[in-house]
Amino acid sequence: MRIGILGGGQLGRMLAMAAHRLGLTPVIYAPGPGCASAATDQSRLHAWDDLAALDAFAESVDVCTFEVEHVPLEVVERVAARVAFHPNPSALIPTRDRLLEKRLLNNAGIPTAPYVDLADEEAARTLGDVVGFPALVKLRTGGYDGKGMAKVESAEQAVQAMRDLDAPCIAEGWVPWRRELSIVAARGGDGTIAFYAPAENTHVEGILRHSRVPAPHLSEADRLLLEAHTRRLVEQMDYVGVIAIEWFETEGGFVANEIAPRVHNSGHWTQDGAHCSQFENHIRAVASLPLGDTGSTGPSAMVNIIGQVPPLASVLALPRVAPHLYGKTARPGRKIGHVNLTADTDEALEALLAQTRAIVEAVTE
Amino acid sequence: MRIGILGGGQLGRMLAMAAHRLGLTPVIYAPGPGCASAATDQSRLHAWDDLAALDAFAESVDVCTFEVEHVPLEVVERVAARVAFHPNPSALIPTRDRLLEKRLLNNAGIPTAPYVDLADEEAARTLGDVVGFPALVKLRTGGYDGKGMAKVESAEQAVQAMRDLDAPCIAEGWVPWRRELSIVAARGGDGTIAFYAPAENTHVEGILRHSRVPAPHLSEADRLLLEAHTRRLVEQMDYVGVIAIEWFETEGGFVANEIAPRVHNSGHWTQDGAHCSQFENHIRAVASLPLGDTGSTGPSAMVNIIGQVPPLASVLALPRVAPHLYGKTARPGRKIGHVNLTADTDEALEALLAQTRAIVEAVTE
Numbered sequence: 001m002r003i004g005i006l007g008g009g010q011l012g013r014m015l016a017m018a019a020h021r022l023g024l025t026p027v028i029y030a031p032g033p034g035c036a037s038a039a040t041d042q043s044r045l046h047a048w049d050d051l052a053a054l055d056a057f058a059e060s061v062d063v064c065t066f067e068v069e070h071v072p073l074e075v076v077e078r079v080a081a082r083v084a085f086h087p088n089p090s091a092l093i094p095t096r097d098r099l100l101e102k103r104l105l106n107n108a109g110i111p112t113a114p115y116v117d118l119a120d121e122e123a124a125r126t127l128g129d130v131v132g133f134p135a136l137v138k139l140r141t142g143g144y145d146g147k148g149m150a151k152v153e154s155a156e157q158a159v160q161a162m163r164d165l166d167a168p169c170i171a172e173g174w175v176p177w178r179r180e181l182s183i184v185a186a187r188g189g190d191g192t193i194a195f196y197a198p199a200e201n202t203h204v205e206g207i208l209r210h211s212r213v214p215a216p217h218l219s220e221a222d223r224l225l226l227e228a229h230t231r232r233l234v235e236q237m238d239y240v241g242v243i244a245i246e247w248f249e250t251e252g253g254f255v256a257n258e259i260a261p262r263v264h265n266s267g268h269w270t271q272d273g274a275h276c277s278q279f280e281n282h283i284r285a286v287a288s289l290p291l292g293d294t295g296s297t298g299p300s301a302m303v304n305i306i307g308q309v310p311p312l313a314s315v316l317a318l319p320r321v322a323p324h325l326y327g328k329t330a331r332p333g334r335k336i337g338h339v340n341l342t343a344d345t346d347e348a349l350e351a352l353l354a355q356t357r358a359i360v361e362a363v364t365e
Numbered sequence: 366m367r368i369g370i371l372g373g374g375q376l377g378r379m380l381a382m383a384a385h386r387l388g389l390t391p392v393i394y395a396p397g398p399g400c401a402s403a404a405t406d407q408s409r410l411h412a413w414d415d416l417a418a419l420d421a422f423a424e425s426v427d428v429c430t431f432e433v434e435h436v437p438l439e440v441v442e443r444v445a446a447r448v449a450f451h452p453n454p455s456a457l458i459p460t461r462d463r464l465l466e467k468r469l470l471n472n473a474g475i476p477t478a479p480y481v482d483l484a485d486e487e488a489a490r491t492l493g494d495v496v497g498f499p500a501l502v503k504l505r506t507g508g509y510d511g512k513g514m515a516k517v518e519s520a521e522q523a524v525q526a527m528r529d530l531d532a533p534c535i536a537e538g539w540v541p542w543r544r545e546l547s548i549v550a551a552r553g554g555d556g557t558i559a560f561y562a563p564a565e566n567t568h569v570e571g572i573l574r575h576s577r578v579p580a581p582h583l584s585e586a587d588r589l590l591l592e593a594h595t596r597r598l599v600e601q602m603d604y605v606g607v608i609a610i611e612w613f614e615t616e617g618g619f620v621a622n623e624i625a626p627r628v629h630n631s632g633h634w635t636q637d638g639a640h641c642s643q644f645e646n647h648i649r650a651v652a653s654l655p656l657g658d659t660g661s662t663g664p665s666a667m668v669n670i671i672g673q674v675p676p677l678a679s680v681l682a683l684p685r686v687a688p689h690l691y692g693k694t695a696r697p698g699r700k701i702g703h704v705n706l707t708a709d710t711d712e713a714l715e716a717l718l719a720q721t722r723a724i725v726e727a728v729t730e
Contacts, residue, residue, distance in 0.1 A: 023690020325388020
């Protein structure tokens with residue numbers, strides 16, 4: 001079976017490698033050679049708007065998916081009109097627009113931050129009444145890793161932020177969160193749903209730095225609550241594939257922050273800390289195969305490598321580390337790899353995490 | 366770092382995928398497209414005797430290895446004269462000649478079956494005095510998976526077998542073995558040695574069908590003995606990389622059967638049942654990086670897929686199975702994939718192994 005993957009970054013690369021393992025043939029479509037196409041001899045490297053190439057690609061595969069939601073929607077829709085496609089492209093739309101995303105979450109009974117559609121400057125001038133201050137003004141579409149947003153303390157600042165961002169925005173009330181968690185789930189073509197253990201995520205400057213599983217001090221009841229929320233959402237979306245939801249944990253409970261309709265950075269630990277990785281489960285779901293066991297093998301963590309690769313020998317000298325490097329050019333702020341850690345106890349994991357972070361963060365740019 | 370790999374089969378494929386994960390660039394050299402070249406966009410597909418292509422390949426990589434010992438020796442030697450090469454090509458010679466192999470093992474103080482060099486027919490006529498009957502007449506070079514050998518009961522049969530095989534042979538005494546074990550070890554560029562748990566291997570018609578770890582009823586003392594033997598051998602060979610030794614367990618102790626100077630089918634379980642796989646450890650050793658943890662994560666097994674791929678959905682419906690399919694054309698007797706199994710207890714593993722074998726063997730050709 002030939003599995004088409006739209007997009008040529010590290011998520012596509014790791015999906016391609018999971019497909020290889022299952023004896024499926026990954027076919028990458030991307031605008032140029034990249035770290036995903038390096039992992040297969042079956043790449044189609046053409047512009048997103050090369051419609052003839054895109055159609056030929058669609059004809060050449062049995063089923064298709066995308067690696068990230070940033071692939072142009074019209075590309076996804078064009079391919080999906082020609083070949084089986086998962087997840088359903090319609091599921092993409094709300095996850096590319098913060099306003100629709102909030103509505104989707106609320107419709108599934110999932111709490112979010114209070115928000116207001118900044119349809120015009122009048123809405124910005126009165127947002128304090130709806131969401132209070134401070135508030136976050138965010139681009140409806142296209143923000144990523146902390147970009148495309150501004151914290152505002154007054155109506156005047158909100159209006160200014162709207163003008164600076166210069167594209168449709170929403171405003172969100174400030175959520176006094178204690179920490180961020182995420183849950184990664186897989187839904188098969190037959191409707192089966194499997195959940196990975198929720199991860200606790202630590203960000204710096206809007207970029208995920210490390211995740212840890214199990215999330216410390218997360219009660220069984222809270223884990224089941226996150227699963228129940230996620231289940232309602234994916235069923236409502238009739239979603240097939242792997243999906244991630246980011247959550248803020250607050251004094252008053254959980255608030256959904258973001259939906260990622262794909263394999264997710266906070267699920268990379270599953271490559272070495274779960275019986276079946278998120279990448280393999282996405283491929284299984286897309287190929288209408290039974291899902292694999294999402295159970296954890298033990299305490300596990302993931303440290304992102306950002307900007308620069310640390311001395312590989314120093315990392316590999318640590319016990320039970322699994323580096324996953326993407327073969328990307330180093331550049332400040334760029335995710336170019338991650339290191340997965342496993343241990344037999346939470347204490348051993350904590351110590352290994354500290355050692356790994358010291359090596360990785362010494363060169364982080 | 367660019368890692369050259371001579372050979373385009375499944376071992377090269379899995380080595381290439383391990384190199385990708387470490388952010389290294391695998392470059393396959395093989396006589397034609399195959400399952401290894403499918404996993405990288407950096408293949409050089411030329412005949413073994415295309416010396417210009419071979420030299421250009423050697424120039425293009427930082428260090429090189431081979432996937433199997435069947436790569437022509439002159440190819441290995443030519444590349445090793447131009448670029449760093451592990452393991453040392455001289456280590457290859459005895460492992461391609463059963464007579465030299467026996468001598469190498471005995472020189473390292475490792476017991477083997479009694480044997481005699483069938484230098485001429487006179488030697489065949491008198492072999493009963495040295496090794497008794499029944500005996501095995503084997504090609505010195507090139508036998509594989511039970512091919513290139515004959516069981517003989519008399520001097521006349523031995524002479525006939527020599528004539529039939531029509532190439533230099535040795536004769537080995539019959540070893541009344543109870544089972545076959547193998548040990549896979551990795552030796553780093555700095556001389557560090559790490560051992561995987563010995564596997565118990567089951568063959569049918571000379572082809573490995575399944576392996577299981579830990580090998581049932583293997584005492585700690587026996588495991589340490591196998592490690593000590595292996596350590597002496599790899600140090601004597603000044604070996605760098607992964608190596609496997611197959612052993613017969615007999616009434617009177619262990620007898621070494623064969624050395625494989627490479628990653629080995631009986632070590633495929635390490636992909637899912639050990640902290641760092643044999644493939645990653647071979648790449649680490651070849652790239653002069655620290656070795657990874659060879660410890661097991663728990664009971665583990667491997668079932669070879671031979672001749673035909675079973676219905677993938679049936680395999681994937683089992684818990685904690687990890688199929689590794691090679692993307693090779695199905696053909697009777699051909700290894701085209703394997704399934705790794707993990708479990709929390711020996712009993713659960715046993716049950717899962719039975720279920721998996723039933724599915725796989727139903728279509729084995």
